[in-house]
Amino acid sequence: MSAITNAIHEKTSSMNRKEKELADFILEHAREIVHMGITELAERSGASTATISRFCKQLHFSGYAEFKVKLSAELAGEAAAPAYQDIVAGRPLTDIIAAVESNHLRAIGDTARLIDRKALERAVLALRSARQIGVYGMATSGLVAQDFHQKLVRIGRSAHAFTDHHMMLTSASNLTADDAAICISYSGRTAETISALRCARESGAVTISLTKFGSNLLADLADIALFTSPLEEGMRRGDMASRITQLFLVDILFVALISDQFEEYVPRLERSFQMVRKYT
Template structure:
């Protein structure tokens, strides 16, 4: 895809596209990508030769990388990186000026700042890149279903539980499975009136991919929440909701996937509730009243 074919929205999302491409890049290209991801403002000042030298690779690898990202000319990539760096600075202007992963000698103030910046940008990037057409398709599937099953491993399980609790409050029948064997068994009993939702940052967690695969084979509609649109879990989904978290399999100290997934879940829940506005508002009032009244009764 040449630069002339990259529209304004794509240009603004240059770092989102680079991070999404990381798993599929060659080692030399991955090192190049990491320079831009770690510090877009600094990376935007490097010539082709300087970047190649820093990454211990050839200028040919740099050329191959920027063409793979959709640019005919290196200077166009640098211009988009400069704009993206300025946007990040504006987004985090109220936070202390820190960067990088958590370091061995970071103070608590620096740790708080780095986590805040990472999560702020994860939410901002996800909001910019979330496919609202896919979101609408997911809402349609959920509102038309008789049952919704969710599954994820680790943090994905917690995100699934959050979605279950939210949708249950507006009258949806939702089951969140925390054990893979139980999830697979349940997926095998689903049919065309059901929806299965899988949550996986990498999209490569075998148990989660298997859950969605079994659900699809059983006839259920399938939805994936993942950071990588070309991942195995995305391939098993009818609808893919993509996050843009600042975390990757290549930077174990990175943070942000869970907060980005929760942001997508909040958007999904809100849109589902809006689809049956009056009924949902009444259900939310009733559930709040029941909890409030019982809590007050217990206090007495």
Template sequence: MADFVLRQPRSVLSDAVAVIARQVDVSQPTVIRFCRSLGFEGLQDFKLKLASGLTGTLPIRHSQVRHSDGLPDLSAKVLDNTTSAILRLRDSLNMAAIDAAIALLRDARRIELYGVGNSGVVAQDGQHKFFRFGVPCVAFADTHLQRLSARTLQAGDVVIAISSSGRVTDLLEAVSLAQGAGASVIAITSSASPLAKRADVTIAVDHGEDSARFVSMLSRIMHLLVIDILTVSLSLHRPDAAALDDEYSAQISHVS
């Protein structure tokens, strides 16, 4: 049984006890006894622990969707690609950059989020989360408004610029205007992009999507996750955050 788990761990995760027993050529009680001999309550408990141990060893891959794919294959590829991208982000995330970004956001007088197109949706999500900390916060998806607002910023203000490519000319101009006014800029973007080089702090999110031909999906999800990491981390550094969040939740419940 132990040899089978080592050879085919994913079969153990997905198969029923009867199937596992048949493949190993043992009885079903033997499978259960094996799990209990290792200190688990049974097969399901063993599967949960096994799955958590395998998470870090999932293969990083990107499967191309084809016209011939049926709905089950298409769904599996989308989910597998997303899972792989998240694991890649987890392993490559620069903790020093996260820490530097938190230091800026912790003392921010005002937070503005800039994003264009798909990244504008992420900026809106960030606004929804950051304003709970009691700091003036606004998101701009219009590049003209980004430039106008950037000119009004001051020292102590923070701009979070979000871009999959990091090469949007108008966004780069808005970032430069914000820095010229004294604000700090945190970029969530590709590590080799002009935006990454221009920002005060860059949280690099690299991916294999061809954003020139396809709508960005993986980068959007990874950018949302970075926003989540920042907001959760910031909540630990602001003792008033929990109270503000409770008040917000109560207001939402009242409206509902």
């Protein structure tokens, strides 16, 4: 709890009926109040503008404007909300923002703590020495695959990303022992991605899986298994935090790869951006 909300809370006992109502409303809707005028707050809280103005002065602010600015600053320093939040009906926008924010933040934090440095290290080595890299995933994981592909292309690495099952297999069947395949599936149970990994493995390539943490077929089959935080099922509805954490891992892989061969890759990266700017 912040200094201001705390002060309001403490003061509650010495308050009148209306003031208490107002205090409760403010504590309840702190994040929205920051964007309301005094009139709007008056309407929504059931108190008059005069009462609110007096309330702010009691808290030793110069007025409502200062109260808002201070409250805004306080809330900014705080985490949005602690735990995973599910999508529910008819919530105000402020709650939705806070919920999505906290889910994302938490998912990234959880995933960071879960990372197995040894496995990551091996994955980076495999990618570094791969002649060619195949990246496979369906639906949302397909987008993550494409994202990694885009990054690899930017540094001039030979890579392919596929979302189409047949093309995945076609690509995987042409990999060799010099190559690597990275197969992405949140559940680790996606049939198409599993068969792509099997095919890549049969071709002799090093296989890397990227799935949620926990036992799953894709991770079990892979040479190197990377994991993201497994989220509450409710949240999966939109494939939101799962995709964020997969991208987070892709980013780490990419940065590790670059950091490894900085002098070679960074100029290529810069050049690729400059060229895009030049020709568009």
